[in-house]
Amino acid sequence: MFVQTSYFRCTLILILSFCYVHSARILGVFQYPSISHQVVFQQIWRELSLRGHDVVVVTPNPLNDPKLVNLTEIDVGSIKNLISAGDDLQSSMSKDSPTPQIMKAFYDTSLVLQDAIFKDKQFNAIYNNSKEKFDLVMVESHHPGMYSLAGRFDCPSIGISSLGVVIPIHGSVGNTNHPVLYPDMNLPVHSNLNVFQKIYSIYNSIFLNIYYDNWVMKQSDEIARKYLGNDIPYLGDLANNVSFLLINTNHIIHTIRPHVPKIIQMGQMHIRKPKPLPTELKTLLDNAKNGVIYFSLGSNVKSVNIDKNLQKIFLETMADLPYTVLWKWEADALENKPNNVITRKWFPQQDLLAHPNVKAFVTQGGLQSIEEAISREVPMVGLPFIGDQPMTLNKLSQAGVALVHDPVTVTKEELKSSIIKVATDPSFRRNIHKAKIELEDQPETGLERAVWWIEYAIRHKGAPHLKSPTADVKWWEFIFLDVILVLSLAMFIFLRLAKFLYNILSFIPKEKQY
The missing domain is CATH 1.20.5 (Single alpha-helices involved in coiled-coils or other helix-helix interfaces)
Incomplete structure (x- = not known):
C-alpha cells in the first residue's frame, strides 16, 4: 500500500511539473477607442489573467472584473473625445474615398491617439519606472507606435488585429504581398480583377509601402522618442522584429492566401453561448407574427449620422416590410417612425441574433457583426460604408449568405426586395449553416490558439527561429x-x-x- 501511495505521489508530481505554466508579466496597449476592436482584445487579456499571468493593459474599454485579481487595467477612455465625430469619420474613411485618403485619415488619428496614450499619467508612471520589467508587449498592430515599448522594456512583442492588416504590416513579417493576387484589405474587389483594378491595386500597394515606411513610421518614432528617450532602437526595426501577428481572419470572410509562420489566424474571438434575452425583448420577438428583421450599422457607423436621404429610404423600406423591425438608432427619438419599427440605442446583438424569429440581419459589414451572424446562422443584407466592409461583404455575397447594396445608390425597391428575399429564400439559410460548420470545424478555438502562441513567444524569447528571411527584404x-x-x-x-x-x-x- 505504501509503495502504491508513493508511486501515485511521484506520478502526480511529474504530471504537475509538465503542466506548469510560467507566470509571465505582460503589457498590452490597445489604443483604438472602438468597442468592436476592443471586444476581441478583451478576451485575450482576460484569458491570460485567468491563466495566472500578471497582465497590465492600457485600454479605453476596461473589463473592470473584480474576479481577475492579477489584472491591472489603465482606463484611457477619455481618448474617445479625440476621435472625429461619427459623421466626419464616415466621410473621411468612406469606401468611396481614394485609398490614400482613407489611410491618411486613419493614421492621422492614430498618431494623435499614440501621443495621448503616452501622456496618460498612470501609464507614464509605468514606462518611466526603471524597475518595471515585462516579458512581453502586446500591441494593436494597425499602428506601429506602441512597438516602441518592446525597445523600452527590451522584450519580445506581439501585434494583434481585430480584423486583417494592411499590406505594409503583412510585409513586416515577410508575408507575401502580391498586389494582384492579394489586394489590400481596403480595396473592395479581391478576386477576378480586371486590368484597371490590377493597375490600381499595384499603385495602391506601392503608395501604402512608401507612405507607411517614410511617413507613418518616422512620425510614430518621433512621438515614441519624445516620451521614451533616444535609447530605444528605431521603430521600423522593432516593428520588423515582431514575434507574431495575431489577425482575426478566416477563409469564409477573407481571401485565402499563404502565410509565414509568424502570422496566426484567430477568428470568432468574442463569440459566446447565447444568454437569455431581457423579458420585454424576448416577448416582443416571440410575438412577432411574421418574424423580425434586425437592423444595425455597428459602433463606428451610426444610423443617426447617415445622409438624410438614405435615412428616408430606410424608413420607407421598413414601413413596407411585413416584418417587425428592430433598429439600433442612437438617439432618443426617430421622426416619422413606422408602426412596425422599434428603436433602441443598444441591443444585446449576439443574444438577439440567436432568437429563431430573426429572419435577416441588415448590417454595415463589420467583422464582429458578421462573425455573430454566421455563428447564429442569420443571413444578411449588407450596406458597406467604410474600410474593409466592401471587401468582406463581397466575399459573403459570393458565398451566398448575403445580398449587398451600395448605400450611395440603393433604392427603396432594391432594399425591400433584398430583405424579403434573404428572409424567405431557404438557400441563404442553407449556405450560412454550411459556413458556420466550416468555420467552427477546427482543432481549437481562436482564443485557445491565440493564447498558446502568445505563451510560445514568451517561452522562446520572441521565437526568432520562426522569422522569415523575407521580413528583411524591402x-x-x-x-x-x-x-x-x-x-x-x-x-x-x-x-x-x-x-x-x-x-x-x-x-x-x-x-x-x-
Missing part, C-alpha cells in the same frame, strides 16, 4: 525593382555604346574598289 526588392533598374540601365548603356560605335564606324572612309 518591398522594392521583392518585386525586383532594383534588378529591373540595373538591367534597364545596362541596356541603356549598351544601346548608347552600340550607337556610338556605329556612328564612328560610319565615318570611316571605305576603300575604293577598282
Whole structure:
C-alpha cells in the first residue's frame, strides 16, 4: 500500500511539473477607442489573467472584473473625445474615398491617439519606472507606435488585429504581398480583377509601402522618442522584429492566401453561448407574427449620422416590410417612425441574433457583426460604408449568405426586395449553416490558439527561429525593382555604346574598289 501511495505521489508530481505554466508579466496597449476592436482584445487579456499571468493593459474599454485579481487595467477612455465625430469619420474613411485618403485619415488619428496614450499619467508612471520589467508587449498592430515599448522594456512583442492588416504590416513579417493576387484589405474587389483594378491595386500597394515606411513610421518614432528617450532602437526595426501577428481572419470572410509562420489566424474571438434575452425583448420577438428583421450599422457607423436621404429610404423600406423591425438608432427619438419599427440605442446583438424569429440581419459589414451572424446562422443584407466592409461583404455575397447594396445608390425597391428575399429564400439559410460548420470545424478555438502562441513567444524569447528571411527584404526588392533598374540601365548603356560605335564606324572612309 505504501509503495502504491508513493508511486501515485511521484506520478502526480511529474504530471504537475509538465503542466506548469510560467507566470509571465505582460503589457498590452490597445489604443483604438472602438468597442468592436476592443471586444476581441478583451478576451485575450482576460484569458491570460485567468491563466495566472500578471497582465497590465492600457485600454479605453476596461473589463473592470473584480474576479481577475492579477489584472491591472489603465482606463484611457477619455481618448474617445479625440476621435472625429461619427459623421466626419464616415466621410473621411468612406469606401468611396481614394485609398490614400482613407489611410491618411486613419493614421492621422492614430498618431494623435499614440501621443495621448503616452501622456496618460498612470501609464507614464509605468514606462518611466526603471524597475518595471515585462516579458512581453502586446500591441494593436494597425499602428506601429506602441512597438516602441518592446525597445523600452527590451522584450519580445506581439501585434494583434481585430480584423486583417494592411499590406505594409503583412510585409513586416515577410508575408507575401502580391498586389494582384492579394489586394489590400481596403480595396473592395479581391478576386477576378480586371486590368484597371490590377493597375490600381499595384499603385495602391506601392503608395501604402512608401507612405507607411517614410511617413507613418518616422512620425510614430518621433512621438515614441519624445516620451521614451533616444535609447530605444528605431521603430521600423522593432516593428520588423515582431514575434507574431495575431489577425482575426478566416477563409469564409477573407481571401485565402499563404502565410509565414509568424502570422496566426484567430477568428470568432468574442463569440459566446447565447444568454437569455431581457423579458420585454424576448416577448416582443416571440410575438412577432411574421418574424423580425434586425437592423444595425455597428459602433463606428451610426444610423443617426447617415445622409438624410438614405435615412428616408430606410424608413420607407421598413414601413413596407411585413416584418417587425428592430433598429439600433442612437438617439432618443426617430421622426416619422413606422408602426412596425422599434428603436433602441443598444441591443444585446449576439443574444438577439440567436432568437429563431430573426429572419435577416441588415448590417454595415463589420467583422464582429458578421462573425455573430454566421455563428447564429442569420443571413444578411449588407450596406458597406467604410474600410474593409466592401471587401468582406463581397466575399459573403459570393458565398451566398448575403445580398449587398451600395448605400450611395440603393433604392427603396432594391432594399425591400433584398430583405424579403434573404428572409424567405431557404438557400441563404442553407449556405450560412454550411459556413458556420466550416468555420467552427477546427482543432481549437481562436482564443485557445491565440493564447498558446502568445505563451510560445514568451517561452522562446520572441521565437526568432520562426522569422522569415523575407521580413528583411524591402518591398522594392521583392518585386525586383532594383534588378529591373540595373538591367534597364545596362541596356541603356549598351544601346548608347552600340550607337556610338556605329556612328564612328560610319565615318570611316571605305576603300575604293577598282
